[in-house]
Amino acid sequence: MNEYDGFRVERAGDVARITLDVPGKLNRVSMLARDQLRALFEELDREDDVRFVVLTGAGGAFTAGGDIAGFLERSPWQVSRLAENVAAPERCSKPVIAALQGYVFGVGFELALACDFRLATADVQLGLPEVTIGMIPGSGGTQRLARLVGLGRAKDIVMRGRRVPADEALALGLVTEVVDDLEAAVESLCGELRRLSPLALRMAKRVLDRSYDGPLHLGLEVEGLAYGLLRQTHDFREGVEAFGQKRPPEFTGE
Numbered sequence: 001m002n003e004y005d006g007f008r009v010e011r012a013g014d015v016a017r018i019t020l021d022v023p024g025k026l027n028r029v030s031m032l033a034r035d036q037l038r039a040l041f042e043e044l045d046r047e048d049d050v051r052f053v054v055l056t057g058a059g060g061a062f063t064a065g066g067d068i069a070g071f072l073e074r075s076p077w078q079v080s081r082l083a084e085n086v087a088a089p090e091r092c093s094k095p096v097i098a099a100l101q102g103y104v105f106g107v108g109f110e111l112a113l114a115c116d117f118r119l120a121t122a123d124v125q126l127g128l129p130e131v132t133i134g135m136i137p138g139s140g141g142t143q144r145l146a147r148l149v150g151l152g153r154a155k156d157i158v159m160r161g162r163r164v165p166a167d168e169a170l171a172l173g174l175v176t177e178v179v180d181d182l183e184a185a186v187e188s189l190c191g192e193l194r195r196l197s198p199l200a201l202r203m204a205k206r207v208l209d210r211s212y213d214g215p216l217h218l219g220l221e222v223e224g225l226a227y228g229l230l231r232q233t234h235d236f237r238e239g240v241e242a243f244g245q246k247r248p249p250e251f252t253g254e
Contacts, residue, residue, distance in 0.1 A: 014049060197249075
């Protein structure tokens, strides 16, 4: 069994759950944990029996951020490349769900932004407070946030280092849903996605992620090529036949 620095992973059926868990330190994410999370996401991506990955935190919080002292132990070159590790959920071809509650600060917010879905409880607070210690977000926070909410709103959040409550986060599109029961919401979302073609979900994620910041003509080209590839799959034929026969489709991922 692998030993991880400040988090654990559990598999239940087709769901792999990664739980940040550092009691007394609000689940701080160490420099080592960043490396380990990257390797774990790559491992889970290769496991055929895992269809969904859930990223959450223990003890009523997601995480209050990174191990600040750890930044001084790494070279400028190393810290300039931190975004590569935090992008692991985005690179994973499978749907990744961030289950958020309490504090979602710093690298925690950046990890959540790299996930596909963000479910949150009403007590959630999201923020990138790096400017308050003479730094800026360095693991993708400035870029993903600006692309998600726009440049002006991103400046307001980053340059003031302010906390975004649940209602505002929902209005800005920072979270997918605000829910009362986080576990039930995660299970419901997995159940909804489980009824869909794994191939179609992977392709949709890839097309959206690869082309969202490119020119329209390029995005349309990528979308069309992906559409043509899916046209040849068993799942698409099954979907068409099931639609015509008015029955639930039985997707196999082929």
